[in-house]
Amino acid sequence: MGIRINDIAPDFTADTTAGKISLHEWIGDGYAILFSHPKDFTPVCTTEFGAVARLVPEFKKRNTKVMGVSVDSVEDHQKWKQDISAFAGTDADFPIIDDTSLSVAKLFDMLPADAYMPDGRTAADSATVRTVYIIGPDKKIRLMMTYPMSVGRNFAEILRALDAVQKTDGAPIATPADWKPGQDVIVGLSLNDDAAKEKFGALDIRFPYLRFVKDPSA
Incomplete structure (x- = not known):
C-alpha cells in the first residue's frame, strides 16, 4: 500500500551534500519539505532547485526545512549545485540526498519496488521521482504533489500550501x-x-x- 496523507513519513538515514542525515532527527520539532528529482544536470530540475534556493529564507521564517532527493551521487550533486547557484543567483543552501540506490525513492513509493536503473540511465528511467511531501512536526505526511517530467513545479504554490497546512494545523x-x-x-x-x-x-x-x-x- 502506498504512502497516504497522515501516514508517518518513513524514516531513513542517507548521505547528503550536508553529510549523513536521518530524516526524523533532521526534521526535529518543525516542518519539512522533501522534494525529489529524477536526475542531476537536467533542465527543469535545475530551475526548480534554483527556485527552492531563492525561497530558503521564506521556508526558514515558517520553521520549515527543505531537502532535495536526486537519484545521483553526492559528488554529482556538489557539481550540480554550482549550476543551481549560478542560475538562482544565490547559494543552494539545503541538503540533497544521494539516492543512487533508489532506497528513498522506493521507501516513499516514488518508484515500483522492482525498479531497475541501469548504468547510463537517463531522467526518463526515473521519471516518476517528481514528488513533493510536506511533513509535520509529528512526522506525518501532510500534503503530497506529483508532477510529470514536462511540468515545472510552482514553488510559490508549495509555499502557499505550506502556509495553509500550518494555518489549519490543529484548528477547526x-x-x-x-x-x-x-x-x-x-x-x-x-x-x-x-x-x-x-x-x-x-x-x-x-x-x-x-x-x-x-x-x-x-
Whole structure:
C-alpha cells in the first residue's frame, strides 16, 4: 500500500551534500519539505532547485526545512549545485540526498519496488521521482504533489500550501480555493454557529455548511 496523507513519513538515514542525515532527527520539532528529482544536470530540475534556493529564507521564517532527493551521487550533486547557484543567483543552501540506490525513492513509493536503473540511465528511467511531501512536526505526511517530467513545479504554490497546512494545523478551520495568508478562512463543521461565533466572532454564512470568518491571526 502506498504512502497516504497522515501516514508517518518513513524514516531513513542517507548521505547528503550536508553529510549523513536521518530524516526524523533532521526534521526535529518543525516542518519539512522533501522534494525529489529524477536526475542531476537536467533542465527543469535545475530551475526548480534554483527556485527552492531563492525561497530558503521564506521556508526558514515558517520553521520549515527543505531537502532535495536526486537519484545521483553526492559528488554529482556538489557539481550540480554550482549550476543551481549560478542560475538562482544565490547559494543552494539545503541538503540533497544521494539516492543512487533508489532506497528513498522506493521507501516513499516514488518508484515500483522492482525498479531497475541501469548504468547510463537517463531522467526518463526515473521519471516518476517528481514528488513533493510536506511533513509535520509529528512526522506525518501532510500534503503530497506529483508532477510529470514536462511540468515545472510552482514553488510559490508549495509555499502557499505550506502556509495553509500550518494555518489549519490543529484548528477547526479550513482554507478555501486560492486562499492566501490574511484572507478569510472556513469554519470547520465540527463547530455549530454559536460555538463558531464564540471562538471566531462574526460569521459570513453563505450556506449552512459554508461559513467564513476573518483569518484569526491576520
